[in-house]
Amino acid sequence: MNSTLSARRINGIGEYYFSSKLQQIDAIRKKGIEVLNLGIGSPDLPPHPAVIQEFNMAILEEGAHQYQSYKGLPELRQAIATWYRQYFQCELDSEMEILPLIGSKEGITHISMSLLDEGDEVLVPNPGYPAYETASKIAGGKVVHYDLLEENGYHPNFSELEKMDLTKVKLMWVNYPHMPTGTSGSDQLFKDLIQFTRNHNIILINDNPYAFILTKTPGSLLSYRSKEDHVLELNSLSKSHNMAGWRVGMLLGNQKLIETVLTFKSQVDSGQFKPMLKAAIKALSLDQSWIDEVNKAYRQRKNLVHKILDTLNCKYNPDTSGMFVWGQIPPQVESAECFSDWLLEKYKIFVPPGSIFGSNGKRYIRFSLCSPESVWNETLNRLKETK
Template sequence: MALNIKKAKRINELPPYLFAEIDRRKRAALTRGVDLIDLGVGDPDIPTPSKIVEKLMEVASKPINHRYPNSAGLLEFRQTVADWYQRRFGVKLDPINEVVSLIGSKEGIANMAVAFVDPGELVLVASPCYPVYHIGTLFNGGRNYFLPLKKENHFLPDLDAIPVEVARQAKMLWINYPNNPTAAVAEEDFFIRVVDFAHRHNIIVCHDAAYTEMGFDGYRPMSLLQVEGAREVGIEFHSLSKTFNMTGWRIGMAVGNKELVSGLAQVKSNVDSGIFQAVQEAGIEALRLGDEVVEPSRKVYQERRDILVSGLRATGFECEKPRATFYVWVFVPKGLTSAELTTKLLDEAGVVTTPGNGFGEAGEGYVRFTLCVDKERLREVTDRIRQVRL
């Protein structure tokens, strides 16, 4: 007899998956043979720089790399992360106590709640956002309090609008700049306000900095840790995924407050065995190469951004020109919802985008386009969108 299998409550209580309908339509269109242009996923189409791939090939055969890695990461990898932070942000880190490697930043983001959120505890999460922040809370029995990101506030959370009672109860705050999905950026004054808010209310600040290297027109986004007092309250999640076109390699890091780093490392040592050491060695190579291999990608994305933004504007869409990330956050014309526009773009133009409300209620009214296809295809997007009846 078949087992009566019941999934855990944490699975059954997951919020509805808002991309299910778009996924279904996408599959149906592919089955009909439609030539889809997929601007839905934030996954670089540009290959990992060859010097990094060559490094992996060179070190993959070393028997020492075939054994269990240490879950915190090779000391040499953590030292290289510290050197990179020093070079890039002028932030000094102790590689032993203030750096931990991650199997991609997603893993660390999800495990952060395991380490620090007890059932019933409150977590402040921006909305719209990368969903792992609030799913992490839910998986661990915590409660989320959403901070809407509004255009009039440049898509930064309004900390003054948080009721005192909520701030008093809150354990943790998630922020992410440059931001997915809005492509907004934050300046020093915002990070200073965040750090001050965290000190006043005894709140852990988790900053997801996955996109700091994807800045355009010479703009170099900052690290939370550059702000005075940030190290007492904050941890920053970073990743080689977007910076070096290494999403498939699964390598990232969390840095900052040593209690926060050690809590996360403690969870990890119980649930994973770290990153394949050869990948860590290739990661060391990537961080050492730095801008030499990042700058060509920035140029590509910047050119694509200019093509897509001017094309969208020419067809009557409203959007900001992003200063960073490979996303364009497009305003939905009056009379349509995010889901309706996404459906129209897919059905009438064969262009896949993501409805803003898929990233949280406050994302309604927007659609996210990515820049992860080549410029010829992006030009085609404009031509195709012109045909859509809005």
């Protein structure tokens, strides 16, 4: 018997950064010291009251507690199709091109496990969401990072990508609006991405949970694809509808790829809770006033974060999207890790270093907008009182 109890597939992955950091923060709090956690993107605002009411009513319906289809409710898939038509001007077949998920993070793993073979190469953005790399490695894929740099607007440099050996690349991850930098996508970017992956026979996947947060116009990669293109998109209600803990996500796009992912998904879960799905349908029916209300709160918080960054002598782009703010640390500071540790030790303020999102984040820190204004004002007070 092998002396190690863990499978080789998780060797070298390590514990998720925020999991270990929260333990450190909890240890400080047990000493009676309050730490202001400004790092995790879990919305603190509640869902719309009508969504909660729908859940409460649905929980009493006959059959509410039974197993559900792996594809969710037909009426949910139709609601998703209507949502995409209304906000993204994108037509989707609710039966063949939409797969509800237990959160979009589940989808990242399902995609990787069902589409990658040992040794397949995966283009992963640097900086980017760490789950793309982790899921690729677990599935046996080989991660190939592509640079997203401030001087290039955090968009892929297609000239550099064309110089790479792409013969073994099977899949490319993109994420616009981008986490952690807040960069928006554009018509031209999405067209270029589809053409690039089409030319090289690469599956293209856009992770799109921030489409409605502080964006001028919601955008979707799917609006630019043809039905034959090997293009998928992930979305969820976590950020747009303040339902992160509900775990309602979706995978959309190419029918054959959706069918392949469903084959894997059907082996690892048994569907979602029906009342939650009914509540998700209600959430998807909310009008523009809901989006405006959520963004009003985030806009006020973002203005306060900019004041904090000014106080810390950090540079930032004021015109970004999503629920995160990306700040460049002062030039005299050794590293983002040092800056993050300094904030935690001196001010009892936690802000994650950008390096956890890739080497191109080593001179940055990332704020999450998921704290009330009182926390941001307290942060400003702590920084000013001890300067």
